[in-house]
Amino acid sequence: MILQLKVKPSSKQEGVTLDGDIVVVKVKERPVEGKANKAVIALLAKKLKIAKGCIEIISGKGSKLKRVKIDCADEDEITMKLKEA
Template sequence: MDLPCLNTLADGSIALRLHVQPRASSNGIAGLQGDLLKLRLTTPPVDGKANKAVIAFLAKLLKIPKSKITLKSGHQSRSKTVIIKGVEAEHLVQVIKGCIQ
């Protein structure tokens, strides 16, 4: 099963579209919201802290360095797109499915 929030780019990196809920009670993946992956973060959306928390959360989840994840769009929005390098799409799908269930 493919996830609608995930696209593999020409260079092999992955674009992941997110809906970020700041100030949540806990960090975690809350499932799909439309064609976006809903990510809950305890961090408030102040001074880019939520953006840094998105990158830190995904890096820890995927066990990759934070430098492999780039926030492409949505710096001031709840809807964000991150680019992930060095991870196979199938691995990412399995990790996300494991968190949703």
């Protein structure tokens, strides 16, 4: 499954929410040397309860708008976990 992400680095609180079809990911890390990207992967893996190796940023590594590819889980399961509070 491929997800569209909007990343908000340097946030005070971390979290994953849905805004229409876009997943908003807030991370505390600053966008320096890929730290925010690593934090995005770690946070998504925790939220979806899958391994970090199952998530890959396929575009937008230097941008706030990213596309990620998620393996190891089916689309319905991912959608359900993202909708959970």
